Amino acid sequence: MGDFPQNKFREPTLLLRIRGLIKDKEAKIKELESAKKELESVKKGLEVKVVNKTKELSKALNSAQEDKKKLKKQRLATLNILDDVSDSKEELEELNKRLKAKGSELSALKALSDDLTSVLDVEEVVVIANSYFDKFINFSTINYLIVNPAQESGIIHNTYCKKAVSEKYIRESEKHLINFLLMQKDESFKAAVKIIKNIEPKYYGIGLDNTKKSKPAGYEYYYLSINEKNLGVIQVVHTEKSQIGEDELSLVRAIVTTLSLSIDRLQTVILAQHSKTASLVESLTDGVIMFNDKEDIVLMNPAFSAYTGFSREYFNMTDLYHLLNKHGIQKMVKKALNKGETSHINEVVLVRHFYEMFITPVRDNKNQIVGGAIIFHDITFLKEIDRMKTEFVAVASHQLRTPLTAIKLFTDMMLRGETGKINKEQKEYLENVNESTERMVRLVNDLLNVTRIESGRLRVEPQEIEIKNLLKNIIAEAKPLALNRQQKIIFKDNSVSIPKVSLDQNLVRQVFHNLIINAIRYSPKRTGKISVVLSKDDKKTFTVAVHDNGIGIPKEAQKRIFEKFYRADNAIKSITEGTGLGLYVSKMIIESSGGKIWFESAKGKGTSFYVRMPIKGMEKKAGDRGLSIS
Numbered sequence: 001m002g003d004f005p006q007n008k009f010r011e012p013t014l015l016l017r018i019r020g021l022i023k024d025k026e027a028k029i030k031e032l033e034s035a036k037k038e039l040e041s042v043k044k045g046l047e048v049k050v051v052n053k054t055k056e057l058s059k060a061l062n063s064a065q066e067d068k069k070k071l072k073k074q075r076l077a078t079l080n081i082l083d084d085v086s087d088s089k090e091e092l093e094e095l096n097k098r099l100k101a102k103g104s105e106l107s108a109l110k111a112l113s114d115d116l117t118s119v120l121d122v123e124e125v126v127v128i129a130n131s132y133f134d135k136f137i138n139f140s141t142i143n144y145l146i147v148n149p150a151q152e153s154g155i156i157h158n159t160y161c162k163k164a165v166s167e168k169y170i171r172e173s174e175k176h177l178i179n180f181l182l183m184q185k186d187e188s189f190k191a192a193v194k195i196i197k198n199i200e201p202k203y204y205g206i207g208l209d210n211t212k213k214s215k216p217a218g219y220e221y222y223y224l225s226i227n228e229k230n231l232g233v234i235q236v237v238h239t240e241k242s243q244i245g246e247d248e249l250s251l252v253r254a255i256v257t258t259l260s261l262s263i264d265r266l267q268t269v270i271l272a273q274h275s276k277t278a279s280l281v282e283s284l285t286d287g288v289i290m291f292n293d294k295e296d297i298v299l300m301n302p303a304f305s306a307y308t309g310f311s312r313e314y315f316n317m318t319d320l321y322h323l324l325n326k327h328g329i330q331k332m333v334k335k336a337l338n339k340g341e342t343s344h345i346n347e348v349v350l351v352r353h354f355y356e357m358f359i360t361p362v363r364d365n366k367n368q369i370v371g372g373a374i375i376f377h378d379i380t381f382l383k384e385i386d387r388m389k390t391e392f393v394a395v396a397s398h399q400l401r402t403p404l405t406a407i408k409l410f411t412d413m414m415l416r417g418e419t420g421k422i423n424k425e426q427k428e429y430l431e432n433v434n435e436s437t438e439r440m441v442r443l444v445n446d447l448l449n450v451t452r453i454e455s456g457r458l459r460v461e462p463q464e465i466e467i468k469n470l471l472k473n474i475i476a477e478a479k480p481l482a483l484n485r486q487q488k489i490i491f492k493d494n495s496v497s498i499p500k501v502s503l504d505q506n507l508v509r510q511v512f513h514n515l516i517i518n519a520i521r522y523s524p525k526r527t528g529k530i531s532v533v534l535s536k537d538d539k540k541t542f543t544v545a546v547h548d549n550g551i552g553i554p555k556e557a558q559k560r561i562f563e564k565f566y567r568a569d570n571a572i573k574s575i576t577e578g579t580g581l582g583l584y585v586s587k588m589i590i591e592s593s594g595g596k597i598w599f600e601s602a603k604g605k606g607t608s609f610y611v612r613m614p615i616k617g618m619e620k621k622a623g624d625r626g627l628s629i630s
C-alpha cells in the first residue's frame, strides 16, 4: 500500500483517524499474515517433526518387534541349551564312570606289573595273574599252558578254579584245550599236547568238588605272545554261555599283555641262567648226571660220557642202577627226591675207574625238590697214591718189626740177667728201652693193621663165642693198668641170654681192648671209674657200652675222632704217647661187620663209647693177613 499525497487531499481528522485505523488494521493484518506465515512454517516444521518422529517411532517399534522375535528365539535357544545341558550331564556322568573304571583298571594293571617285577618264577607269575583275573572278571576255571624253554620240552600246565568244579569238568575243558592246540600252526603247541596228556595240571584256587554237576559251556582263548613269539595260551572257561563282557575284555587283554611281558622277561633270564648253569656243568671235570623227579636223566655232562663211554641216547637211570647194583643207588636217589637227603659213597668202581660219588637233591627257588644230581669224582689217581703209600707203610713196618723184635728180645735177656749182672742204673735204662720198644711194636702193629684193613687183605675168621666171656677176659687183661692208676673198673651184664655169636675173636678183641684202654688212660688217676655194660637190644643186635669219667672229647674234636692219626688236644696233653689209630681201626672192623660204633662225650665230664653188633655175627672173609696183636 502506498502513502496518499498530503497536498491533494486534506481530509478531516476522522478520516485521518480511519486512515490511521486502517493503517493499524493493515499493520495488524500484516502482522497476522506474518504470524500466519510463521505459524504455517511452525506447522510445517511440526509436521516434518511429526513425520520424522512417526518414522522414528515406527522404526523403534519395528526394532522392538525384532528384539522381541530375537528374544523369543533366544529363549528357545536357551531352552534348547538347557535341554542339551541336561543331556550332556548324563553323558558326562557316563564318561566319568568309564574314566573311573579305566582308572581302576589302570591302577590294577600298574599293581599287577609292580607285583610281577620282583617275581623270579613263571609259576609264581601265573599265581599272581590268577588273583587279578579272580578280582576283575567272571569265569569258572582258567587253564594255562606255558611253553617253558628252560626245560627241554618242559611246560607249565596250571588250572585255577574260581568256582568249585568237578574233575569231569576239568577233563572236558582239557579236551577242548587240546583240540584248540592241535589246530594251531605253532609246532611247540602241538608238542605240548603230548606232554599235557601225560601230566596232571597243578591246581590253584578252590579245590575240586566232584559233587558239582555244572558243565563247561563257554571257552575263550588268549595267546600269551610277544613279538610274534608264542609263549603259551590261556583258556578261560565259563559255566554259562555268557562270555567276558566288552568292558572287561580290555582289562583281560591288558592283563594278558602284562603277563606275556613278564613271562618273556623271566624266560629270557631263566634261559640265560640255564645256559650258564649248563655250560658250567658241561665244563666240569667231575662226571655229572642230573635227573628229574620221575628219575629220567635230563643232563649227562661230557665228563661222565668220557669216563664211562656211555652216551645220553643209550643210557638211562635203570642202566646206572644196574651198573652200581651193590651200592643201592636207587634207594639213595629216592632218598634225595623224597626226603631231600644227600648220600655219599666213598668208592665205586665204574669201567675200571674209582669214583667218590655224591647223590644230592636239586631244588628250585621255592626250595621244592625238582630232581637230583649224581656227581662222580674220579679218585683213581688218589687210590693209586694211597695204594702206594699203604704198600710203603706195610713194607716199612714189616722191615721195622724185625729189628724191634730183636731189640725187645735182647733187652728182655739182659733184664733177666742172662748176659751177666746189671746194676740198678743199667736196669732202669734197659727198662726204658724195653718200654719204648714195646710202644714202637704197638705202633708198627697198628700201622700194619691199618694197611691190611685198607688194602682189603685182612681175613675174617668167625667162631662161635660167648661175648660176655670175651669182654670179661679183656677187662681182666686191662685191670692191672687200671689198678696201677688206682681206678675202678666194673663189668655189668644186662644181656638176657645172648646166644653164642659168630665173631672173629682177634678183631673184636682189638676193638674192645682199645676202647677199654682208652677209657683207663683218659680217666683221672685215683678217681677214675670205668664201666663196661653188655646189653641185648632185641633179637637182632647187642650193644657194648664203655663209660668213663675222664677228660672227655671236646666238641670241636668230636667229628674227627675216628680219623686216622687224629688226637684231640686235651688227649695229647694228658697222655703224650698215642697213635690216633685205635679208633680208626675199630671203626673199620665194626662197620665192615655190619655193626655201628659211636660215642657221647662232654669235655671234662667223661665219655661213653657204644658198639652195636648184629647177633648173627660176622661173615667169613678170605684174606692173606690176620691182625697183628700187640
Ligand code: ADP
Pocket: 514, 518, 519, 522, 548, 550, 551, 552, 553, 561, 566, 567, 568, 569, 571, 572, 577, 578, 579, 580, 581, 582, 583, 584, 606, 607
Ligand atoms: P690214641 O688213643 O692212641 O690217641 P685212638 O684212635 O684210640 O688213638 O683215639 C683217638 C683220640 O680219641 C684220642 O687221641 C683222644 O683224643 C680221643 N679219645 C678216645 N677215647 C677217649 C676217651 N675215652 N676219653 C677221651 N678222649 C678219647
